[in-house]
Structure formats: structure tokens, C-alpha cells
Amino acid sequence: MISRRSFCKKAMIAAGGIMIPLAALEVFNPQRLAAEKDGTGKVRWVFLVDIHKCVGCGFCVKACKTENEVPYEANVTRTWVERYVVTKTGKTHIDSPKGARDGFTSQKIDQAHHGLLEVKEEEIAKAFFVPKLCNQCENPACVQVCPVGATYQAADGVVLIDRSWCIGCGYCVMGCPYGVRFFHPVYHVAEKCNFCYHRLAKGMKSACVDACPFGARKIGNIRDPEDPVTKIITTEQVNVLKEEFGTKPQVFYIGLSREVK
Amino acid sequence: MKNHVWRPLFLVVAIVAGILFTRTLLVPSDFGVYERGYMYGWHRKSNEDDWKKIRVKYKTSSGCPECHKDKYDDIKASPHAIISCENCHGPAYDHPNDPQGLHIDRSRELCIRCHAYLPYKNNVRGNIPGIDPQNHYPQAQCIMCHYPHNPVKPNLKYKKTEVKP
Numbered sequence: 049m050i051s052r053r054s055f056c057k058k059a060m061i062a063a064g065g066i067m068i069p070l071a072a073l074e075v076f077n078p079q080r081l082a083a084e085k086d087g088t089g090k091v092r093w094v095f096l097v098d099i100h101k102c103v104g105c106g107f108c109v110k111a112c113k114t115e116n117e118v119p120y121e122a123n124v125t126r127t128w129v130e131r132y133v134v135t136k137t138g139k140t141h142i143d144s145p146k147g148a149r150d151g152f153t154s155q156k157i158d159q160a161h162h163g164l165l166e167v168k169e170e171e172i173a174k175a176f177f178v179p180k181l182c183n184q185c186e187n188p189a190c191v192q193v194c195p196v197g198a199t200y201q202a203a204d205g206v207v208l209i210d211r212s213w214c215i216g217c218g219y220c221v222m223g224c225p226y227g228v229r230f231f232h233p234v235y236h237v238a239e240k241c242n243f244c245y246h247r248l249a250k251g252m253k254s255a256c257v258d259a260c261p262f263g264a265r266k267i268g269n270i271r272d273p274e275d276p277v278t279k280i281i282t283t284e285q286v287n288v289l290k291e292e293f294g295t296k297p298q299v300f301y302i303g304l305s306r307e308v309k
Numbered sequence: 310m311k312n313h314v315w316r317p318l319f320l321v322v323a324i325v326a327g328i329l330f331t332r333t334l335l336v337p338s339d340f341g342v343y344e345r346g347y348m349y350g351w352h353r354k355s356n357e358d359d360w361k362k363i364r365v366k367y368k369t370s371s372g373c374p375e376c377h378k379d380k381y382d383d384i385k386a387s388p389h390a391i392i393s394c395e396n397c398h399g400p401a402y403d404h405p406n407d408p409q410g411l412h413i414d415r416s417r418e419l420c421i422r423c424h425a426y427l428p429y430k431n432n433v434r435g436n437i438p439g440i441d442p443q444n445h446y447p448q449a450q451c452i453m454c455h456y457p458h459n460p461v462k463p464n465l466k467y468k469k470t471e472v473k474p
Contacts, residue, residue, distance in 0.1 A: 089344065100433070101433060103423060103432070103433050103434035103437060104427075104434060105422040105423045106422055107396045107422070110396075111367055111395070111396070111400075114366055114367070114399075114400055115365075115366050115367055115400070116363075117363075133429075150418060150422065151421070151422030151423070151425075152422075152425070152427065152434075153418070153421045153422065153425040153442065154425065155427055155428065169428040172428060172429065174429075174431045174432075175427070175429035175431065175432055175435075176429070176431070176432055177432070177434070187349075188349060191348070191349045192348060192349075197340070197351040197352050197353075198352075199352075200343075200345070200349060200350055200351060200352035201345040201349040201350060202344070202345075202357055203343070203344035203345065203350075208352075208356065208357065208360055210352060210359075211359075212353075212356075213352075213353060213356070242360065245357075245360040245361060245363075246360060246361050246362065246363035246364075246365060247365055249360075249361035250365060252365065252369070255366075255367045258367055258369050258393060258395075259367065259395070259396055261391040261392045261393065261396065262391065262433065263391075
């Protein structure tokens with residue numbers, strides 16, 4: 049017969065044992081902690097967009113869709129270009145027909161189901177084009193919300209998606225503050241820009257960078273002090289999108305205007 | 310302790326063991342925590358190589374002059390020098406082996422990406438020579454009159470049309 053005293057004792061040991069998480073038994077590794085904090089690798093890819101140089105030709109979008117096998121006619125794209133037309137009365141009109149795959153060839157603003165809006169030449173105070181793509185954030189919200197570990201950040205900072213592992217729940221699509229994620233029409237899994245990871249691996253630049261005639265898009269390694277992109281980011285006035293979200297985006301913009309959302 | 314205590318316990322142990330076993334079967338062996346830690350680096354390592362293996366389609370203009378020196382020389386001395394060949398001729402893949410020829414985009418849509426006039430004076434776009442695609446010879450292809458590899462010149466290939474840009 050078990051005594052009350054020994055029962056209580058054993059029960060408490062058992063309960064205590066269950067409460068120790070497996071992680072607590074792991075040996076503490078300071079190197080990993082350092083890596084989690086700010087990374088130690090030799091490569092960290094970052095992107096630089098010069099809004100002053102972009103003319104909205106859309107060659108970046110065209111090249112991106114072909115290079116990354118995103119169906120050309122589907123209305124989804126990894127990178128896109130937005131047009132901002134600010135009027136003298138302070139109104140801002142934004143459009144991006146087909147993600148600017150065919151460029152901006154008309155003065156009319158595409159307002160989706162509200163039709164086309166004509167803004168008179170003399171009403172325009174300023175206008176500019178803003179290319180957008182995945183920010184490969186240092187704190188990627190999309191990765192945190194993935195319930196299965198299908199999206200992750202590689203050592204060089206690029207956030208990738210494991211197509212064989214993604215269950216298509218869509219949390220990451222909702223979680224991205226920049227709206228860069230969508231569902232791939234063929235694979236039916238989450239999809240987004242990865243700076244053309246296959247090109248970087250071969251020492252090439254992203255397809256959109258090579259396609260841009262005006263040098264508005266550049267890619268570089270922020271850990272290399274000699275990289276021209278690093279030099280610009282560290283010595284010139286650059287900005288990022290939606291800093292207040294705390295995701296630490298790694299796509300830097302020159303000439304960002306306050307109208308840009 | 311009595312049998313009726315042990316039996317359900319065995320059952321629970323068996324279920325847990327079963328779950329752990331199927332888990333080792335289903336989860337790839339290289340699934341784990343990598344450089345970016347638990348929060349961001351939990352993944353299947355070999356997926357990084359899957360991405361690296363994707364075929365490169367756009368090969369840049371660097372190889373083209375080897376065989377199309379005439380076109381290269383023309384465009385390099387023109388205001389179109391900044392445009393990559395592949396923007397107008399499509400991705401090179403393994404041209405000239407596969408495909409043997411390359412696409413030639415003769416559409417007006419190609420040119421008006423940059424030349425459709427937009428009245429944005431503060432922007433570079435407003436300073437590229439612009440035309441109104443609706444009124445600038447809408448019935449013809451641009452290259453009937455303008456030589457694409459050097460738009461300062463008329464396109465001699467189509468002699469009938471006389472252009473003095």
C-alpha cells in the first residue's frame with residue numbers, strides 16, 4: 049500500500065519533471081545567440097531603390113515575372129511599380145495597373161472598378177514612381193507567423209519559402225505589412241520576391257536590377273564595406289518603408305516622399 | 310499499483326511513441342534550427358539549394374557583342390545605350406543554342422513604356438522625349454521610321470518611309 053507521504057512526494061517530482069521544457073536541457077550556445085541578435089555571416093543582401101531615377105517603364109516587372117516563373121497573365125507579381133500623382137490641392141492618386149508590367153503608358157490613373165481618372169496637366173504638383181519588392185526584413189513578421197516552418201530566413205538575410213512544406217494557410221500573406229506575399233497560381237503556396245536567390249548564388253544580380261535601364265534598382269552586400277551600395281546606404285540620406293512596424297526592412301529608398309505608403 | 314492504473318498509462322505511452330515515430334518519418338532529417346535561430350531559422354536546410362537550382366533565364370547583355378557586334382556598336386553610341394538587349398529581345402536562355410533565334414519585339418507597346426508622354430516635370434520621365442501614342446503615326450510600328458538600336462537615325466531597313474527625326 050502506498051503511503052500518503054510517498055504519493056505526494058512522487059507526484060510533485062513527476063509534475064516538476066513534466067514542467068522542465070526540453071529546451072532548458074540544451075547547452076547554452078553564445079554563438080547562436082549572437083547570430084540571432086545581429087548576424088555574423090559575411091553576406092547580408094540589401095536593396096537600394098532610387099526613386100529619382102525610376103521612369104515607370106516596367107522592365108523590372110516584366111523580367112521578374114519571366115525569370116521567376118510567375119504566370120505572365122496572372123495579376124500577381126513579386127515586384128511592382130506604383131505611380132504617385134500629387135495634385136496642387138494636395139490629393140494623392142496612386143495606381144499600378146498590372147503591377148506596371150507594361151509600364152505607364154497613359155496619363156489616366158487606373159482606379160480599378162472606379163474607372164480611369166484624368167488628372168489635368170496643370171493640376172499636377174508632382175509625380176513619381178516607386179518600385180516595391182520584398183524588404184527581406186531583419187525581423188520578418190511573415191516568418192514568425194508561419195505555423196509549420198515553411199518560410200524562414202537564410203543566413204544571408206533572404207526570406208525563402210519551402211514550397212513542399214507550405215500548407216497554404218495564408219497567415220504570412222496577411223502578416224506582411226508591405227503586402228508583398230501572394231499565392232502562386234500554379235503551386236498554390238505562398239510566393240514572394242527572394243532577390244532572385246538563384247542568380248545571387250551564381251554571382252549575378254537580381255533580374256530586375258539587370259533589367260533596369262536607369263540604375264534605379266541596386267542590390268548589394270551590407271557586410272562588405274567596399275560594396276558601392278553599402279557606401280551609399282551608410283553615407284547618404286536613405287529611408288525605409290513603414291519603419292514604425294519594427295520589422296527592420298532592408299530595402300532602402302533614396303528620394304522617398306511622405307505620400308508613399 | 311493495480312492493473313487498471315498501468316493499462317491506460319501504457320496506452321498513452323504507446324500513442325506518444327507512435328506520434329514521435331511517424332514524426333521522424335514525415336519530417337525531413339535536415340529540418341532544424343539554423344543560422345537565424347529559433348524564431349527565423351527553423352526550416353529544411355536543403356530548400357535553400359532547391360531555390361539556388363532554379364534556371365537563370367536573363368543572361369545580361371555581356372555576351373551579345375561577341376556575335377552581334379554591329380548591333381552592339383550601334384546601340385552603345387546611341388541614347389538607347391542604357392537599355393539591356395534582353396529588355397527588347399526577351400531572356401536569352403542558352404541562345405544561340407537554345408533558342409537559336411531570339412524574339413524581336415516590334416510592337417509599339419515596347420517603345421511607349423518610356424516614350425508615351427507623361428507631364429511629370431519633376432520626374433526623369435517628363436524629360437524623356439515623349440509622344441502621344443494615339444496621335445504619333447498610330448497606324449505604323451515605331452521601328453518603321455526609327456532605328457531601335459540608334460533612334461537618332463531613321464531605320465534604313467524600311468526605305469520607303471522617309472524620316473528626318
